Amino acid sequence: MTAVSAVAPRVTPLARERADRIFDLACLWIPAAALLLFFVYPIGMMGYRSLLLPDGSLGFGNFSQIIGSRSFLRALVNSLTMGLATTAVTVALGLLLAFALHRCRLWLRIVLLGAISLPVIAPSLVQGLGLIFLLGRNGLINKTFGLQVEIYGFWGLLIANSLYALPQAAMIIGAALRNADARLFEAAEVMGATGWRRFIDLTLPNIRFGLLSATFVVFTVTITDFGNAAVIGGDYTVLAIEIYNQVIGQMNLNLGAVVGMLLLLPTVLAFYFERLATQRQFGTQSEAAVPYRPGHDPWRDGIIGTLAWLVALAPVTVVGVVVYASFMRLWPYRLDFTLRHYDIKLAGGYDPLWISIGISAAAAGFGTIFLLFLGVALKRLGGPAARAIYFVSMLPAAVPGLVLGLAYVFAFNQPGTPLILLYGSAALLAMCNFYHYHTQGFATMTTGLRQIPPALEEAATCIGASAWAVLRDVYIPYTLPTLISVFFFLFMSSMVTLSAVIFLVTPNLMLAAVTVMRLDEGGYTAQAAAFSTAIMLVVTAALLLARGTLWLAQRRIRLSAEA
Amino acid sequence: MLERFKSMLLAGAASMLMFTAGAAQAGTITVYTALEEDEIADYVALAKKDIPDVTVNVLRLSTGDLGARIMAEAGNPQHDVIWGWAVTNMMDPRILALVEPYKVKGSDKLGAAYQAADSKWFAATGYIGAFCVNTERLKQKNLPMPKSWNDLLNPAFKGEIAMPNPVSSGTGYLQIVSILQKMGEEKGWAFLKQLDGNVNQYIKSGSRPCRSARAGEFTVGTSLAFAAIKSIEEGFPLAMVLPSEGAGYELEASALMAASKNKADAKKFLDWTMSPGASGLYAKYKELVTLPGYKPAKAARDAGMPDDPGSILYKMDFAASAVQREAILARWTKEIGR
Numbered sequence: 001m002t003a004v005s006a007v008a009p010r011v012t013p014l015a016r017e018r019a020d021r022i023f024d025l026a027c028l029w030i031p032a033a034a035l036l037l038f039f040v041y042p043i044g045m046m047g048y049r050s051l052l053l054p055d056g057s058l059g060f061g062n063f064s065q066i067i068g069s070r071s072f073l074r075a076l077v078n079s080l081t082m083g084l085a086t087t088a089v090t091v092a093l094g095l096l097l098a099f100a101l102h103r104c105r106l107w108l109r110i111v112l113l114g115a116i117s118l119p120v121i122a123p124s125l126v127q128g129l130g131l132i133f134l135l136g137r138n139g140l141i142n143k144t145f146g147l148q149v150e151i152y153g154f155w156g157l158l159i160a161n162s163l164y165a166l167p168q169a170a171m172i173i174g175a176a177l178r179n180a181d182a183r184l185f186e187a188a189e190v191m192g193a194t195g196w197r198r199f200i201d202l203t204l205p206n207i208r209f210g211l212l213s214a215t216f217v218v219f220t221v222t223i224t225d226f227g228n229a230a231v232i233g234g235d236y237t238v239l240a241i242e243i244y245n246q247v248i249g250q251m252n253l254n255l256g257a258v259v260g261m262l263l264l265l266p267t268v269l270a271f272y273f274e275r276l277a278t279q280r281q282f283g284t285q286s287e288a289a290v291p292y293r294p295g296h297d298p299w300r301d302g303i304i305g306t307l308a309w310l311v312a313l314a315p316v317t318v319v320g321v322v323v324y325a326s327f328m329r330l331w332p333y334r335l336d337f338t339l340r341h342y343d344i345k346l347a348g349g350y351d352p353l354w355i356s357i358g359i360s361a362a363a364a365g366f367g368t369i370f371l372l373f374l375g376v377a378l379k380r381l382g383g384p385a386a387r388a389i390y391f392v393s394m395l396p397a398a399v400p401g402l403v404l405g406l407a408y409v410f411a412f413n414q415p416g417t418p419l420i421l422l423y424g425s426a427a428l429l430a431m432c433n434f435y436h437y438h439t440q441g442f443a444t445m446t447t448g449l450r451q452i453p454p455a456l457e458e459a460a461t462c463i464g465a466s467a468w469a470v471l472r473d474v475y476i477p478y479t480l481p482t483l484i485s486v487f488f489f490l491f492m493s494s495m496v497t498l499s500a501v502i503f504l505v506t507p508n509l510m511l512a513a514v515t516v517m518r519l520d521e522g523g524y525t526a527q528a529a530a531f532s533t534a535i536m537l538v539v540t541a542a543l544l545l546a547r548g549t550l551w552l553a554q555r556r557i558r559l560s561a562e563a
Numbered sequence: 564m565l566e567r568f569k570s571m572l573l574a575g576a577a578s579m580l581m582f583t584a585g586a587a588q589a590g591t592i593t594v595y596t597a598l599e600e601d602e603i604a605d606y607v608a609l610a611k612k613d614i615p616d617v618t619v620n621v622l623r624l625s626t627g628d629l630g631a632r633i634m635a636e637a638g639n640p641q642h643d644v645i646w647g648w649a650v651t652n653m654m655d656p657r658i659l660a661l662v663e664p665y666k667v668k669g670s671d672k673l674g675a676a677y678q679a680a681d682s683k684w685f686a687a688t689g690y691i692g693a694f695c696v697n698t699e700r701l702k703q704k705n706l707p708m709p710k711s712w713n714d715l716l717n718p719a720f721k722g723e724i725a726m727p728n729p730v731s732s733g734t735g736y737l738q739i740v741s742i743l744q745k746m747g748e749e750k751g752w753a754f755l756k757q758l759d760g761n762v763n764q765y766i767k768s769g770s771r772p773c774r775s776a777r778a779g780e781f782t783v784g785t786s787l788a789f790a791a792i793k794s795i796e797e798g799f800p801l802a803m804v805l806p807s808e809g810a811g812y813e814l815e816a817s818a819l820m821a822a823s824k825n826k827a828d829a830k831k832f833l834d835w836t837m838s839p840g841a842s843g844l845y846a847k848y849k850e851l852v853t854l855p856g857y858k859p860a861k862a863a864r865d866a867g868m869p870d871d872p873g874s875i876l877y878k879m880d881f882a883a884s885a886v887q888r889e890a891i892l893a894r895w896t897k898e899i900g901r
Binding site: 249 | 600601604620624632634638657658764765768770799889
């Protein structure tokens, strides 16, 4: 596929320019309109609720009530501490993993990728259960070594949050590392730069944007996480727990909305710093770039590879012990193999699994296309509108699932408006799940698109290729691996996300993640583990199928090109 | 190029429409419930047989999740009936504003304590608070079997007790309010503060302390009888202890939504929930059936529930506990909360 094939000589340059302009604007405004309707509008409703006082008037009474409470201040300090600690650990390990995946020649690379992705495909219950099974007071480690390690609290939460954020950090940094100019590395090598120097002077500056995006995303998802904090955090109270206490514990939705609104602040601040740091241009790709292929370097591959596999061991054991326990008669007391926990009839049985797959595929499909359009449009267009849309696109991660779900009810359960048609529908669930993870997908997409040499699209445009042709022949092929990882990420996250969809499931539209929660709440922990294992199996099978199809398609293209 | 783009848009819009929800149908009602998972399937099967012309769609969520959902949808409720939901939540004025009085068939046989004077709610069943004690860990730590709340003050239990957090869990609130009502304000708070010294963790949900105890994470989880009964049935090394001071309990209340668009069928269903047939089935699962003449379920009696649960219950004042909730939780957060 080359840009030349896209030349359409019948169209006059002026008409072409107009068509391109329309195309660019459509690329921008269709996803942007959806972003407005499915994110900005619900959050606006949430903002309104945060100002709504018990007597029906508007004011800042709720804010002063929350900010003045002792528990809020403590939760705020805890959240920020946890956010910074998790970010430090996760970005460092994420860089290590991304480097291992994209800049080393590793044996079983795809298995490593799968291993670190496990926390994303596992329902949040699995991570909590796994950590308790391993490190709990009655966990395998304490029992085997006769220790008294306390997992509940700061350290347990730090481990859990890091495990969860790690694949996201590795994905974003990976998108930055994926494309590098081999000529630079060759030149550096010729001039005698060591591997370490090349890393410091070439690699790091080149991926700074990706690193900052990853930092932003990890910090944000950590301070909004609820699932880990509830199970493993013990009495270490964070802001998401404050929201839970208000909304679920005491039905004070408006006070919960206040905490949700306040949670946007650290994220806006983090975003501002991230923008400030990326203002200066650096490390753009050259048009004559030669794709970098890691060569043989036994030292680099040996050390980085070993470290990466050691890191990947953590999610594998945590998830593995839960899968193992799901086959045991009565964990941890009677360890005989049984399949009885897989005979699930309660809480909808296995039906919700298929509904979840449909909704997740829709969320990921729509989502990837929207994000590609949005990313391309923002790359091509500038101006204040584009900058505002960029900012809003990075914001959804700052909204805890619980708040997003509530916001969707407020926004779409509106009788007398066309929006009510969406309420209680699968489409709304798909949209909710996509916008919940919009930030991560968007950060990965823009990082990936940044790696495209600007001269390449200029050249394509110069020879008369339309905007659509540039998208088809330059952007899509160049960012295909990024598109795939975004699609998979959205699909996987949508399969297991819980706190938002609690507000949107209906008797006839039950989701797999909610079934897992219901089984666990009903005391069927082993069945919840079994159902989680089934989810992970189905997701893995779907991923392998998609990968296989893609590989075959690429091979056919390559073969036909060679023929 | 633009043509292709347009057709993509059209296809997108069409699939969105296909995805949208269907409208409510006659003969169909939506029921929100917090009853236990395994019970619901059985109850609904019987309801199908007894009232075949009503299709009952049930959404089950935990007490807290359901409360948030009902409040969030308050502007345009999506359900016709609340079925088996903590009465302390039901008596919240914001919820009472959403429901409509209905004198359910069979309410004349129901004690006054189990229905609202203004007929806004009635309770066919209830659940009881209990300790879940891990017998294996108890033996290993060489601890005496606790029989009462008072026994939990024993310094030997330091770090071995998990309680539900009253701020996030209705069960947690039920526990502290039963202690406060029983011992009186002053003594009650002093007791809770002393107990706090032995509590390892305040957990977010009411049944999780029991699940943690059965997994051997803690020796004692102050939790719910049904969670203990189920765990014992499954074979966990667990004992159910009903505190000798009197066990706290909660009623599972039902009500008719004022906004229901199908009140005829909603009432038919509510009548059914108080029918002898339904109560007979409750007795298969519940430790507390409010109609006179029903013994607790067999599994409950096997786990140590007496034939007349009324004899071990502390007589709760639900109206007071609903009214004082905010003040009690504020004080708990200030003096004990972590």
